[in-house]
Amino acid sequence: MNTVTLPKPPRVGLVSLGCPKNLVDSERIMTKLRSDGYEMSPDYAGADVVLVNTCGFLDSAKAESLEAIGEAIAENGRVVVTGCMGKEADAIRERFPDVLAITGAHQYEEVVAAVHDVAPPGVSPFLDLVPEAGLKLTPRHYSYLKISEGCNHRCAFCIIPHLRGDLVSRRPDAVLREAEKLIAAGTRELLVISQDTSAYGLDLKHAGWNWHGREVRAHMTDLARELGKLGAWVRLHYVYPYPHVDSVIPLMAEGLVLPYLDIPFQHASPKVLRAMKRPANDAKVLQRIRQWRGQVSDLAIRSSFVVGFPGETEEDFDYLLNWLEEAQLDRVGCFRFEPVEGAPAMSMADQVPDEVKAERFDRVMALSARISADKLAAKVGRTIDVLIDVVDEETGGATGRSKADAPEIDGEVHLRDAGELKPGDIVPVLVEDSDAHDLYGVAV
Numbered sequence: 014m015n016t017v018t019l020p021k022p023p024r025v026g027l028v029s030l031g032c033p034k035n036l037v038d039s040e041r042i043m044t045k046l047r048s049d050g051y052e053m054s055p056d057y058a059g060a061d062v063v064l065v066n067t068c069g070f071l072d073s074a075k076a077e078s079l080e081a082i083g084e085a086i087a088e089n090g091r092v093v094v095t096g097c098m099g100k101e102a103d104a105i106r107e108r109f110p111d112v113l114a115i116t117g118a119h120q121y122e123e124v125v126a127a128v129h130d131v132a133p134p135g136v137s138p139f140l141d142l143v144p145e146a147g148l149k150l151t152p153r154h155y156s157y158l159k160i161s162e163g164c165n166h167r168c169a170f171c172i173i174p175h176l177r178g179d180l181v182s183r184r185p186d187a188v189l190r191e192a193e194k195l196i197a198a199g200t201r202e203l204l205v206i207s208q209d210t211s212a213y214g215l216d217l218k219h220a221g222w223n224w225h226g227r228e229v230r231a232h233m234t235d236l237a238r239e240l241g242k243l244g245a246w247v248r249l250h251y252v253y254p255y256p257h258v259d260s261v262i263p264l265m266a267e268g269l270v271l272p273y274l275d276i277p278f279q280h281a282s283p284k285v286l287r288a289m290k291r292p293a294n295d296a297k298v299l300q301r302i303r304q305w306r307g308q309v310s311d312l313a314i315r316s317s318f319v320v321g322f323p324g325e326t327e328e329d330f331d332y333l334l335n336w337l338e339e340a341q342l343d344r345v346g347c348f349r350f351e352p353v354e355g356a357p358a359m360s361m362a363d364q365v366p367d368e369v370k371a372e373r374f375d376r377v378m379a380l381s382a383r384i385s386a387d388k389l390a391a392k393v394g395r396t397i398d399v400l401i402d403v404v405d406e407e408t409g410g411a412t413g414r415s416k417a418d419a420p421e422i423d424g425e426v427h428l429r430d431a432g433e434l435k436p437g438d439i440v441p442v443l444v445e446d447s448d449a450h451d452l453y454g455v456a457v
């Protein structure tokens with residue numbers, strides 16, 4: 014049996030010099046790197062790369078910055094320089110030819126990309142909430158917002174609680190402050206992530222915090238409402254269907270939160286879900302999906318499923334297919350079960366042969382592609398809002414996403430004529446055509 018051994022995340026050391034504005038830049042860069050799966054190193058020795066955020070305001074500050082670069086080179090050797098001194102890249106290179114990359118002040122994307130280049134993040138589908146492509150390409154106009162770390166569940170195939178511990182939620186005011194900063198820096202879409210978004214605040218006993226003069230509880234509904242008031246698209250990922258998820262649906266009806274739910278169901282058969290030890294294993298979930306769609310007709314539901322979990326019989330698998338037919342999910346991801354070192358499911362009896370897993374995977378993908386194609390075809394002729402991700406200079410077209418599409422994991426909307434559009438614009442688009450995963454149209 015093949016097992017998967019997980020890579021260690023790379024570690025970044027930081028030397029932050031200069032004024033509070035520079036410190037805020039450092040925080041923003043580190044927040045991004047943390048959400049990309051990096052760990053921080055408190056010393057030079059443990060770092061895979063050292064980031065020196067320089068200040069060049071006065072000659073004395075420049076001298077201090079150069080000294081800090083020299084020290085980092087001597088102590089570690091793998092150094093990326095950013096900040097105000099980036100303007101003097103030639104002078105830095107002349108004195109320290111071994112510096113790996115130099116970027117200027119406020120160039121978040123460039124400095125994060127430089128760190129990715131010299132110490133690739135080593136994304137693991139078993140640990141990371143953010144898709145690999147998202148890590149490499151996250152542009153300024155959308156941002157992942159992590160609201161908690163760790164998890165109180167103990168799913169049989171997962172080692173997150175073992176590696177990251179039990180749920181630790183961030184204070185709601187800290188999350189909202191970060192969201193405000195991201196939006197001020199150009200973010201148009203916040204992608205709320207955690208291991209278990211519905212459990213947010215449980216460890217804080219859902220206590221209230223002061224936010225701009227009013228109390229906001231550490232609770233998914235309160236946080237989602239407040240995030241929605243900031244004016245960006247708010248997309249909720251990793252939502253387990255606990256009963257209180259029902260109270261987020263009205264926020265979608267009000268337009269505060271995108272009509273989108275990413276619910277990692279993983280299976281439908283009660284027997285397999287029990288064996289997986291999945292949370293919120295609710296027999297009435299189909300009924301609730303119908304009820305949610307009754308309240309928000311455009312609600313897009315995305316989910317992921319595991320096929321070939323130990324003990325999954327043909328009957329369990331048929332149950333899953335029938336359930337998928339019934340649930341009519343908008344987007345479906347599917348994984349073949351892989352035993353991860355350290356997860357209880359690794360040593361479970363009745364492992365499913367690889368060829369059976371492959372065949373079940375194909376059947377889930379074929380069914381979900383058909384459902385997706387039908388749902389997208391029903392959008393032809395409608396006008397929908399699209400957030401532009403990329404403008405293609407060569408073809409003159411653009412690619413974006415509707416409210417139903419998260420970056421990298423869902424479909425896209427292809428515009429045949431970009432006109433004056435630029436990444437981050439939100440425009441109404443007339444849908445002219447569709448296929449199994451994408452829409453095609455023109456801005457109106």
Ligand code: SF4
Binds near residue numbers: 167171
């Ligand atoms: S809910 Fe289950 S799969 Fe998700 S992080 Fe927690 S233990 Fe892992």
